[in-house]
Amino acid sequence: MSSPPRPGVRLAVDVGDARVGLAASDPDALVATPVMTLRRDARRGSDLRMLVKIAQERRARVIYVGLPLSLSGQETPSTQKAREYAAELTQRLEEASVGAEVTLVDERLSTVSAQSKMRAAGVEARDQRDSIDQAAAVEILTHALEVFHRQP
Known part of the structure; x- marks a missing residue:
């Protein structure tokens, strides 16, 4: 029998070529909320x-970095970029x-799910750009x- 996960904030990162979406959990790791979208800065690393x-600042225990895989589970060029970002x-x-520990997490369909939920909430596709990365990070x-914190 495994011990229950230690309490503490968890962060999730949705890494893109232009932007990085960020979400955070509460200290009990129960609820995910959007935090911000950062401009990707591969040259200077400000993100x-x-x-x-x-x-x-948030005393994060774990940072989950979304690992983009193809629908069949195969790696893609984006997969390697996410691995490099996590490293x-x-x-x-x-x-x-x-x-904080960095852990890669399968993010298949996170953006699609985020877009679908935003549409259902009445957000037009043209208005999603500013918050879609955060919403994808929430999905991740x-x-x-x-998967990791609500195991029986």
Whole structure:
């Protein structure tokens, strides 16, 4: 029998080429809420610096990075980009002495699900751009909380 997960905030990151969506859980890891969308800054890494700062401020225990796989479960070029992002985030967290663990989580259909929920809530497709990355991060975090924290 495994021990229950330790309490603490969980973060989720939806990594894209242009933007990074961020979501966070409450300290009991029960509810996922959107936090912000960061502009992806591969050259200077300002998005990664902000993620480290947020993880530190919120005392995050785990950061889930969405792993984009094809519908059949195969890796894609985006999969490698997410792996590289997670590795860079891990390194930066260690350098800053932030004890959050970085875990990759299957994110198949997270954006599609987020778009569908936003449409159902009456948000027009043209108005989704500013918040779709956050909504996808919420989907990733919700999935991770269900898989890793609500086991019987």
